Amino acid sequence: MPFELTVEPLILLILAAVAFVAGFIDAIAGGGGLLTTPALLTAGMPPHLVLGTNKLSSTFGSATAGFTYYRRKLFHPARWRLAIVGTLSGALIGAVIAHYMPAEWLNKMLPVIVFACGLYLLFGGTPKAPLDADAPIRKKWQFPQGFSLGFYDGVAGPGTGAFWTVSTLLLYPIDLVRASGVARSMNFVSNIAALTVFVISGQVDYIVGLAMGVSVMIGAFFGARTAISGGSKFIRPVFITVVLALTVRLAWQHWFGQA
Template sequence: MTSGGLDLSTTTVLLLVVAGFTAGWIDAVVGGGGLVQLPALLLVPGISPVQALATNKLAGIMGTSVAAVTFYRRVGPDLRTAAPMAVCAFGGAVGGAALASRIPAELFTPIILVVLIGVAVWTVARPALGTTSRLRWEGNRHRVTAAAVGLAIGAYDGLLGPGTGTFLVISLVGLLGYAFLPASAIAKIVNFATNAGALVFFVPHGAVLWTLGLVVGAANLCGGYLGARMAVARGSGFVRGVFIVVVSVLIVRLAWQVLAG
């Protein structure tokens, strides 16, 4: 297969399809699929980091769209939270994408690693966290907090990406007070907005490898549909368990990155 001037072997394409499906499933359940999909794209011979990030966004938005629709129909996420969060996340992602080629990821990795370790310890130490929704604030304070979280995480997603859904879920659970299942449902809507915001910048700059992105995106979409249905069927306990696993894997990956670098 040829995409953006890159010649890809059948084996490479098949591996990327598997990575896309896996990433879609992880993203739909709890977020963090970028830790599978983006590194896989970066292994493509001849691809630049910006092309990999842009193509990852195209594939990711296909999966998050079907997951968001599935969650919306079956869970009914709180749009009072999702709407301001998604709007601000969109703007943050546009700004983050504009900086993606200017700021080295190495500056952020150690900080993200420390935050994730704290999140993992906090989640494991509080088994009741996220079992039921108990919102901490109402009205404008709730909406302003949601918008601020959306702006910050949206900027991170446009700039780097991996772990965005995970950060959204833990913010919705730990800061705003949602249970894991409705938090994951809201996170899908916001993650769709961050992917769209990043693409607003990347597409006019010709960074997206369309053929590759659509192939990986089709696999991501299938994984996203399956993951969303499983999350809805099994509830917040299942989502919490997957969350802990994904955070642990992300910690190991980032720790290796820091040590190797």
């Protein structure tokens, strides 16, 4: 039952500790699922509960980080309305068909895509902040960007934050700190949409998810503040480290069949 403790108390404490670290990292560069998803699987939770429970905990983190960026005026929702609508609709559709869509081909491609993200920042450098911090944001790509990444987050999820950061840097006149704000905020939109579907289908362990969610939220609060104060010089190495680690994890899991 979702409201019964399904793991040992010590395991729950370990999961909460992992969630704190994941929240801190996710608020800076994305990729927190790299830690929480394997941790939930290792704890012996049935796979059909892992996605939903992880969405519950990650929603806490993305909400906290997104609000922190918003409060610091580093994310303006009015400029990203089409992206929000696209992300919401894509995540809902992705979560609904998650259990019917054969995703083997997508899983094989994930390591390549995530690795490309790391190479982009490693060799391409960090884009400079525009002279005008309020430079207009083009609306042309917002809906397709939001829909595709929202759909992916609903179906799978690993690396969504990293994909948001890199694609935002490529498509808009925006610096790395603000791109991180967009990524965290859009992560919240897709998380809450997908979570709604998982809740309706009964695929959430609420005790584990809420315990991890509180830890993720605390980690995300400190992570977002650290990222904002440290700026691009701090985010860039953390981001590169996360995407390269995510590449190794995904390649090991989907190319070599290791959990």
